[in-house]
Amino acid sequence: MKKKLAIDAMGGDFAPKSVVEGCLSAQAKYTDIEFILFGDEAQIKPLLTDTSRMTIVHTTEKIDSGESDPVKAIRSKRNSSLVLAANAVKNGEADALISAGNTGALLASGIFIVGRIKQIDRPGLMSTLPTMDGKGFDMLDLGANAENTARHLQHFAVLGSFYAQNVRGIAKPRVGLLNNGSEASKGAPLQKEAYELLAADDTIHFIGNVEARDLMAGVADVVVTDGFTGNAVLKSIEGTASSLMTLLKASITNGGMRSKLGALFMKKSLYQLKDTLDYEKAGGAVLFGLKAPVIKSHGSSKADAIFATIKQTHKMLETDVVGKLVQHYQEDK
Incomplete structure (x- = not known):
């Protein structure tokens, strides 16, 4: 079964180059992953040496790492790469969200857009x-x-x-x-x-x-x-x-x-x-307790760190860990 990943291609210190390179490495290894890259098409497209299973969703806004109010940022920049990627997960167009961008904005997007599992009061950030x-x-x-x-x-x-x-x-x-x-x-x-x-x-x-x-x-x-x-x-x-x-x-x-x-x-x-x-070899930090995997890769991630995060996300989807967690809390009622 195909796994669709929403990738914030503009997030991180070395985006979009390192993000795209990491995706290309993962594309070569995992034939069951489809990548949806959210970001500036003019910057992303020239970096794609293989466009199979790669879709670009052009975005006109970006949430910067220095945003002082993450919640305000995701509400005011609705056409940013991060917000549109989060909405793709919410709407079922993608199975998971990966970003190396602003941590606060990713947390806010995960909680307010993707949504938490009902029985969990506070999702936790885990590495x-x-x-x-x-x-x-x-x-x-x-x-x-x-x-x-x-x-x-x-x-x-x-x-x-x-x-x-x-x-x-x-x-x-x-x-x-x-x-x-x-x-x-x-x-x-x-x-x-x-x-x-x-x-x-x-x-x-x-x-x-x-x-x-x-x-x-x-x-x-x-x-x-x-x-x-x-x-x-x-x-x-x-x-x-x-x-x-x-x-x-x-x-x-x-x-x-x-x-x-x-x-x-x-x-x-x-x-x-x-x-x-x-620590980056194990992948990114998971905002765990949400309705879908939301993973934060380090802001300074190079291609190998992005690849490790995709590998981690693939494993989460393959084992259906979120689905099992939902079932656990439903049985615990």
């Missing part, structure tokens, strides 16, 4: 983040919500478990609650209440509280927290990984001939380390 063993862990919320209730965190646990099971193939995902200690009594009122709800939920495999220092050691397969904390942790991991690679490169460059020779012999291992710390 698969790196662990030292290369398996990764799913974390949410990463910033879709500035504030959350304990019930929201329980929903995030169910959402993350469904994703880990269906998309990442983990039979019984371990769910951890991010806290300032592993003891059950730790945390502010939000964490304490969330702990009780998670412990009582027999639809998930809750392992208790987990600490931030243990996340990259693979302490859990799914980690839930409020959006403010999650966003801070995400940026800490991104910054640490980037700084580590920069320091390592500087040490080799400034360490003289012996360091350079050592790096030459360790070249394969160093590339493996880089791949382990590269």
